[in-house]
Amino acid sequence: MSQRDGFEFEDLQGLLRFGHGRLSEACFMLLKVVDPEAAREWLLKAPVTDASSRTPLPQAAMQIAFSAEGLRVLGIDEAVIEGFSDEFIVGMTGDESRSRRLGDSGGSAPEHWRWGGDPAATPHILLLHYALPGGLQTQRASVEDDRFDAAFELIEILPTRDLGGIEHFGFADGISQPKIDWQQRQSTDLHHRDRYSNRLAVGETVLGYANEYGLYTDRPLIDPRRDERAAILADAEDLPGLKDFARNGCYLVLRQLAQDVSGFWRFLDQQSGGDAERREGLAASMVGRERDGTPLMKTGGDPIPGVAPEQQGNQFTYDADPGGHRCPLGAHIRRANPRSGDFPPGVTGFFSRLIKIFGFGQRRADEDLVASTRFHRLLRRGRPYGPPLTPEAALETDPPQAERGLHFICLVANISRQFEFVQDTWSMNSRFNGMRQESDPLLGGREPLINGENSDCFRLGQTDGPARKVCGLPRFVRVRGGGYFFMPGMRALKYIASLSAADGGAGR
Amino acid sequence: MTPQSTFMILAEIREGEIDALRDLLAGMNRIEGIADPENPLLPFGQFERLHVARFVILEAETAEEMRHHGREPYPWRPSLVFLGDCDGKSRYFLDQLARRAADGLQQIFSHCVGFDPDRDDLLTWMSGRNITPKANYINWIGRTVQQVREEEALQRSLAAYLPRAIEEVGRGNARALRQKLLTHVELERDAGRLQLSPPEPTPKLWWLGNLLHKLGMPSILLLLAPLLLLSAPFLILRLRMLERSDPEIVIRPGRAHIARLSVLEDLDVTNHFNVLGDVKPGLFRLSLLKFLLLTLDYASRHVYNHGYLTRVKTIHFARWVLLDNDRRLYFASNYDGSLEGYMDDFINKVAWGLNLVFSNGVGYPRTSWLIKQGAAREQQFKYTLRRHQLPSEVWYKAYPGLTAFDLARNSRIRQGVERRQSSDRAIREWLGLI
Numbered sequence A: 001m002s003q004r005d006g007f008e009f010e011d012l013q014g015l016l017r018f019g020h021g022r023l024s025e026a027c028f029m030l031l032k033v034v035d036p037e038a039a040r041e042w043l044l045k046a047p048v049t050d051a052s053s054r055t056p057l058p059q060a061a062m063q064i065a066f067s068a069e070g071l072r073v074l075g076i077d078e079a080v081i082e083g084f085s086d087e088f089i090v091g092m093t094g095d096e097s098r099s100r101r102l103g104d105s106g107g108s109a110p111e112h113w114r115w116g117g118d119p120a121a122t123p124h125i126l127l128l129h130y131a132l133p134g135g136l137q138t139q140r141a142s143v144e145d146d147r148f149d150a151a152f153e154l155i156e157i158l159p160t161r162d163l164g165g166i167e168h169f170g171f172a173d174g175i176s177q178p179k180i181d182w183q184q185r186q187s188t189d190l191h192h193r194d195r196y197s198n199r200l201a202v203g204e205t206v207l208g209y210a211n212e213y214g215l216y217t218d219r220p221l222i223d224p225r226r227d228e229r230a231a232i233l234a235d236a237e238d239l240p241g242l243k244d245f246a247r248n249g250c251y252l253v254l255r256q257l258a259q260d261v262s263g264f265w266r267f268l269d270q271q272s273g274g275d276a277e278r279r280e281g282l283a284a285s286m287v288g289r290e291r292d293g294t295p296l297m298k299t300g301g302d303p304i305p306g307v308a309p310e311q312q313g314n315q316f317t318y319d320a321d322p323g324g325h326r327c328p329l330g331a332h333i334r335r336a337n338p339r340s341g342d343f344p345p346g347v348t349g350f351f352s353r354l355i356k357i358f359g360f361g362q363r364r365a366d367e368d369l370v371a372s373t374r375f376h377r378l379l380r381r382g383r384p385y386g387p388p389l390t391p392e393a394a395l396e397t398d399p400p401q402a403e404r405g406l407h408f409i410c411l412v413a414n415i416s417r418q419f420e421f422v423q424d425t426w427s428m429n430s431r432f433n434g435m436r437q438e439s440d441p442l443l444g445g446r447e448p449l450i451n452g453e454n455s456d457c458f459r460l461g462q463t464d465g466p467a468r469k470v471c472g473l474p475r476f477v478r479v480r481g482g483g484y485f486f487m488p489g490m491r492a493l494k495y496i497a498s499l500s501a502a503d504g505g506a507g508r
Numbered sequence B: 001m002t003p004q005s006t007f008m009i010l011a012e013i014r015e016g017e018i019d020a021l022r023d024l025l026a027g028m029n030r031i032e033g034i035a036d037p038e039n040p041l042l043p044f045g046q047f048e049r050l051h052v053a054r055f056v057i058l059e060a061e062t063a064e065e066m067r068h069h070g071r072e073p074y075p076w077r078p079s080l081v082f083l084g085d086c087d088g089k090s091r092y093f094l095d096q097l098a099r100r101a102a103d104g105l106q107q108i109f110s111h112c113v114g115f116d117p118d119r120d121d122l123l124t125w126m127s128g129r130n131i132t133p134k135a136n137y138i139n140w141i142g143r144t145v146q147q148v149r150e151e152e153a154l155q156r157s158l159a160a161y162l163p164r165a166i167e168e169v170g171r172g173n174a175r176a177l178r179q180k181l182l183t184h185v186e187l188e189r190d191a192g193r194l195q196l197s198p199p200e201p202t203p204k205l206w207w208l209g210n211l212l213h214k215l216g217m218p219s220i221l222l223l224l225a226p227l228l229l230l231s232a233p234f235l236i237l238r239l240r241m242l243e244r245s246d247p248e249i250v251i252r253p254g255r256a257h258i259a260r261l262s263v264l265e266d267l268d269v270t271n272h273f274n275v276l277g278d279v280k281p282g283l284f285r286l287s288l289l290k291f292l293l294l295t296l297d298y299a300s301r302h303v304y305n306h307g308y309l310t311r312v313k314t315i316h317f318a319r320w321v322l323l324d325n326d327r328r329l330y331f332a333s334n335y336d337g338s339l340e341g342y343m344d345d346f347i348n349k350v351a352w353g354l355n356l357v358f359s360n361g362v363g364y365p366r367t368s369w370l371i372k373q374g375a376a377r378e379q380q381f382k383y384t385l386r387r388h389q390l391p392s393e394v395w396y397k398a399y400p401g402l403t404a405f406d407l408a409r410n411s412r413i414r415q416g417v418e419r420r421q422s423s424d425r426a427i428r429e430w431l432g433l434i
């Protein structure tokens, strides 16, 4: 594997490296291209923020991402678009089978969405603005010139709300993130990562680099002999004769998730017989962390690669708790990141590994039911929206009505293996880790299975006896919009801007 | 114990009748791809010994890949496959089927070459086209449909009763709690609401045959060992040469093909899977494949017969079948969870096992030393798998909503009812299963 000292951060959009947390004001704009020529001209000058470190720190940032249709409209050749993954090309809502797998049915079905639900009308461009408090209007105004107005039609503007690192149910968010291995120091050899590591191959979030398999995810490559404008693109690392349109880019998954905060706290209150301490306890079990972010699992033990010493809140795995006694198996963070290695716990060397490979030496009947986490990590970049409602206020009679929730964003190199897998195989799956009748306590749609079995329960394993089972969970989170986007590297942005009307975009 | 058995009836479809057959089969479904257990054509649900069954139309959609090996594609006529797994001998099952669903089956098979309902005896005709798999995997040998149903009823009954028991004796008192539950089971059994039938005696002939197989295979291998050892260097050399020279075929499957497959997926907790491909040309590959399938069959029969196939616990039934004079390999399975999850298992848990068998098939990603690379080449493997995959027209599972792991857990619950645990810890663990 190539060892590199530096990383070409200047070709990467900033969001891949930074969460822009200091820039606490943000809004996301969904745009339709009405004049491709004007759009490309605007793009050529657009102040898109790259990932290089700056001093002084920036006052604002802007990132940009495109849907497949957006790329098409701007004149990207169909053959290039075909180089992207099916999920991206078809879109989040372009296929009912996908919606079913993602749990986008019933109240979350695309036909009820505010935006993105109609595959024929997916937004072309997603523009993400970030600014210091009070600076958002100025930031927007600085890019919304005449050309911008001519180029785009605003489909929807998604405002966000700074809740100080808390999401609407009241929990600290953004604590756990994979640590991107920019220097590519960690081996990706299969079966050699017995234990969980928080360090993640660059190729799992950025296209054009080796992923956790040590391989390059499929992506559009362009032959510069057939398209000389592609000369400005970087070479494909794995196929040097070709130009890598996707290098330093990534997929961006956006889902607008409305949260029923009063429904959440009322249900918990009712389950706890009005006892505040039990209510908090149950809420923490559902998340896997207390409200202040303290994990339910005991922290400490062997240091986890990629977890900084000061990040005690992530210094844990679930190895010591296979029965879900400390942290329920179904807790949101345990489903979304089971912190599993390539092998179940207990592999110490060649022979124990060999025994496990053949499926022998199982300590528990429910061992090894969960996939190795490193192939399913998400770099999360979401922001909450809507007015806050404290748990206390949520429990009062007639709490103020307003839509609030999370604009969930994650950045991945492989939508199906990462986002869709986590959403479908881990979060929504009623059989995650051998459980029954459950789905993610926060995200679940609670719809019954084909044989009528319910999926609205939540089990809390108990050391002293049978598990406690809470049933009848209502739906707390409803999908209101969503889409799959591609966030190109800086060179690829220039390439897009360099296309001309002859490339087909103008005719649409 | 009543061991399971398999059947697989293969027949060429008459020219021009494939669409009519497809429509006829679709009429058996409750929703696309999932059979109505009471459908009049073949009311699967009335056959208490049937675990899973499916109808598949085998079309050689990837036959062209043979050209990469410098050969003309083998000709193939679209054929109908009717396969399933049942308790007891499949001969008895087919007999029962031919008697109780004659009309429907005749209607179906009359779209096939060589079947004339007026002339042919259905059972004879089916038996004549029954193909034995080269390797067969059964998640739990001897677990009957009846047992599955009884144990699921037990689990439900206990789970429903548990809260009341906890209310009466408290959560912490494991022994008292267990006593309550056991009494509950007793009462329910007396009232005829629960049944826990003891296993039938194992058929003597099966037992003997199984034992002979268990001992015979290794003995033969031992006898052949000197020969194998002597020729090993040559075989390995040949393998390495082929691994280098076999053409790489990287074709991304079409989106329409994938859409056609995914409509059928994730409707139940279990999914059905078919792949069909060509065996690589040459005697070496075929012999290697046959040998490995023999080994796989042996391992499934005698080692992996209680809930797991190496690291994978999600497969109910699977079979590997050689077709068309050993020129094609067909694989069919019933697995729990999403396809993305199934592929994840294939790549991250058992790539070596898949490589052993499927690397002898045309279009499989390049392996090295037979077990390395191959499936571990993630994207290419996923393309290969999807490209060779075929939809089932009709699929039936006797216990929708239950995974192989659920079945195993239910059996453990039952064990706890029939055999008392001694330690408090074991009792608590048992209570935790409910």
Ligand code: HEM
Pocket: A167, A168, A169, A171, A172, A173, A174, A175, A176, A177, A257, A258, A259, A287, A289, A332, A333, A334, A336, A337, A378, A380, A405, A406, A408, A419, A422, A423, A427, A442, A443, A477
């Ligand atoms: C409104 C919806 C959601 C809420 C309220 C929510 C809330 C939370 C909270 C409170 C945490 C713990 C903080 C942390 O560990 O960083 C968390 C972590 C996480 N969530 Fe969510 N989440 C939501 C939706 C989603 C979705 C849709 C996904 C992906 C499919 C997801 C994936 C994750 C992941 C991967 C983690 C980190 C787990 C870890 O690494 O330990 N979340 N979420």
